[in-house]
Amino acid sequence: MARYRSDGAMSGIGALGEFGLIKALTAGLPGASGLLCGPGDDCAIVQMGNTRVLLSCDAMIEEVHFRRDWMTPEAIGRKAAAVALSDIAAMGGAARCLLITLGCPANTETEYLSRLYAGVSDLTRQFDVPVAGGDTVRTLNGIMLDIAVVGEMAPDVEPRYRSGAKPGDIIAVSGYPGSAALGMTALERGDAEQTALIEAHTRPRPRLKEGAWLARQTGVHAMIDVSDGLAQDLGHIAERSGVRVVIEKDKLPVSQEMRSYAPTTGRAPEEYALSGGEDYELAFTIAPDAEADVCAHFTAAFDLPLTCIGTVQEGEPAVLLNGHPITQRGFDHFAAGK
Amino acid sequence: MARYRSDGAMSGIGALGEFGLIKALTAGLPGASGLLCGPGDDCAIVQMGNTRVLLSCDAMIEEVHFRRDWMTPEAIGRKAAAVALSDIAAMGGAARCLLITLGCPANTETEYLSRLYAGVSDLTRQFDVPVAGGDTVRTLNGIMLDIAVVGEMAPDVEPRYRSGAKPGDIIAVSGYPGSAALGMTALERGDAEQTALIEAHTRPRPRLKEGAWLARQTGVHAMIDVSDGLAQDLGHIAERSGVRVVIEKDKLPVSQEMRSYAPTTGRAPEEYALSGGEDYELAFTIAPDAEADVCAHFTAAFDLPLTCIGTVQEGEPAVLLNGHPITQRGFDHFAAGK
Missing domain, CATH: 3.30.1330.10 (PurM-like, N-terminal domain)
Structure with missing residues (x-):
């Protein structure tokens, strides 16, 4: 976490x-x-x-x-x-x-x-x-x-490991990662009116139904929960799957609340989306031919945004944003600063 | 614990x-x-x-x-x-x-x-x-x-609950409870030569083989590990089984090391045996007709003393020592003193 x-x-x-x-x-x-x-x-x-x-x-x-x-x-x-x-x-x-x-x-x-x-x-x-x-x-x-x-x-379901990602997969994420970190900032500053962001920090929901559903979809390969920040958690998938994870900045999901509040901290909402941590949303990879189907059915089944943010490629394990390695990582519990 | x-x-x-x-x-x-x-x-x-x-x-x-x-x-x-x-x-x-x-x-x-x-x-x-x-x-x-x-x-074995004691049962305990508490005192005082007692405190052994064996003996009813002191742990059996646990002081197992070191602390070795805590020995109750058999086979199978220290009787849940309620209890983690 x-x-x-x-x-x-x-x-x-x-x-x-x-x-x-x-x-x-x-x-x-x-x-x-x-x-x-x-x-x-x-x-x-x-x-x-x-x-x-x-x-x-x-x-x-x-x-x-x-x-x-x-x-x-x-x-x-x-x-x-x-x-x-x-x-x-x-x-x-x-x-x-x-x-x-x-x-x-x-x-x-x-x-x-x-x-x-x-x-x-x-x-x-x-x-x-x-x-x-x-x-x-x-x-x-x-x-x-x-x-x-x-x-x-369940006897008829296979667990989704971090090591399951395959080159060619699409990377998808539920909800709005980064909200919880912005909510923490709002708490630190006493900005009590940022209720949606604060709730994201104080009342995360485990995505149990969504995870169990995703594990029943044959095209879903690797899965992880976004606890340490999207970049860091996708880094675990990259490392354990031996693949390169390539994210497009424009595709990162950013809620209205993130978009309006992030600039007051001097940082872009996409920075929070990438490295916020503590969102407990699900990030997973999908075979390209299953993407449309999984996304459509997920959206129909759950009241939760699902966004495709990039692709899995062959290469040295790394997480790239618009072609560049991400240096801004998620929270490290024992390291100094953020 | x-x-x-x-x-x-x-x-x-x-x-x-x-x-x-x-x-x-x-x-x-x-x-x-x-x-x-x-x-x-x-x-x-x-x-x-x-x-x-x-x-x-x-x-x-x-x-x-x-x-x-x-x-x-x-x-x-x-x-x-x-x-x-x-x-x-x-x-x-x-x-x-x-x-x-x-x-x-x-x-x-x-x-x-x-x-x-x-x-x-x-x-x-x-x-x-x-x-x-x-x-x-x-x-x-x-x-x-x-x-x-x-x-x-194991599929063919029933767990031994604290609630399983029956009036008439014999109460048995493995090893020498009280040794760990005396070992702690030796550590506090820097009495490094009390190696057996200090080892009892620093190197307790989980009685896994013994517990699994005992659970296969039909006469063995209630079981608990002696983590908070014999009197307190037998109190849990008394309370959950709705019985009175009656201990005879003379029957309490006291090792040579306990007998020689306890008096230097101003307390009798039996006090340590009753309320010491952290021994992780097993205390259990046995149907009277199974006692001889269980004790003989236990001693043959394991390099560990086994001592019968009292009986289970009908009555209000309580632990008695030589007919008197025990006020000296084991360690309570949140209470003051011991």
Whole structure:
């Protein structure tokens, strides 16, 4: 998942970056039979009996990923659950249950925590995903919420990996990535009237129905959720698929709200669309002969914009914008600045 | 799991205590079909296809559950994995994989984290449980390690719930509970020669083989792992089974090391045995006609002491020691003192 602010010192793991760190740490871990997909995709997949079980977890740390004065406890709980469930959506799976690990100082008000859990509960009810268990621990300061999600792949559906993109594919993305980052800016500035952008930041929706539907379309190849910014997440697809991802700037979806608010920050709305992070929309690649069909049926089935923004090409793994490599990347949790 | 120190202020949730908090928070959560066991036991159990999937998670927080100057990073990683796997053992399940959420400040040394993961890896290799995935996040200070475990019940074995104890049952416990708490005291005091006790604290072993074996014995009813202290954990069995747990002080297992070191702390070894916490031994109840058989075969199969310490009786849920209610409870994570 993306981080609302990365202001860590550039020493230690800061220099490696989040993805360098993950690579370094998981390099020595043993694999195993039954582990159909290990670290490196949106979810792990384990064969258990006749079921392919999807597993993922996402932690949110106070003052790193959220601030109490920007979001109600209900919104924090709701977002933590949404972020975790989004990983199931990105594989095309069905969510089955989740576990909540709550960390907080001993002097935390019970009412605050009840409201946090009410937020989790609100979202999980909506998607019919029960809370199966969890852990509560004391922290020295700040709230920590780590949600592990368990899902399954329907027997007749194949998961969509980051490694599935093929040269020639069209790249599509749902919704308006960049809205959440602009919403965070609006919160920082106290621009409370930017309700659509603020809602994008505080109330992301896991695209579970959309992801499960997309995984049933034969032309849909690679899929990922846009948690760290479109350029960075498409970079994961490029790297794992061994392809070049080519985006056209003019095709990037930009909402009215993004178009009018972004200039007040001195940046173009397309910059937010490319590197915003925390949108939890779905980005995926489609075989060219399936594009028209998938897009038409998606739009008919869901109340959600779908935009084709570029193509997959042969070449060294990279993400290009109008032919140039993108240097403006998404959020890196351990790196300094944005 | 138990906490090495609970020195939180007695305000907010401190007054409720960890178990009161869990009760308050989980009260409003929706249940669901397919959820065979929800919050309140060692693991959640979800029916997925033809498999009963076990799920649990345990978080360890720096300066709350561990201190860097007392344990090597390898030992911290190993213990975090052992603690999480212990919950699978307590249901009688088989561990299948785990997810690691790592939180740390941006200036943490990569080598330190690699050693932490090497510790996790060391333990998971030993029990043939792969790391399937996880998350890495930045914290403002201190390391946080949250491990979610996934297991399964063999098709021909029934999980052993905390609610399974029956009046007339014998209560048995493996190993020497209290050793880990004494080991922590030795670490606090710098009594490095207390290697057996210190090892009990720094290198607990999940009793996976033993738990799976016990779950195959028809006479074994309720089971739990001794994470919060024997009295407190047997209290969970008492409460959920609606029975009275009666312990005889003279029967409590006390090792030579406990007997010689406990008096230097001004407390009897039996006090540690009852309320120490973090031993991750198994406590369970056995039908009286199965006792001799189970104990004899257990001792033959495993290099681990097994001790019968009391009986289950009809009555209001309570834990009695030599006929008196136990006021000395285990560690409560959010309460002040011990």
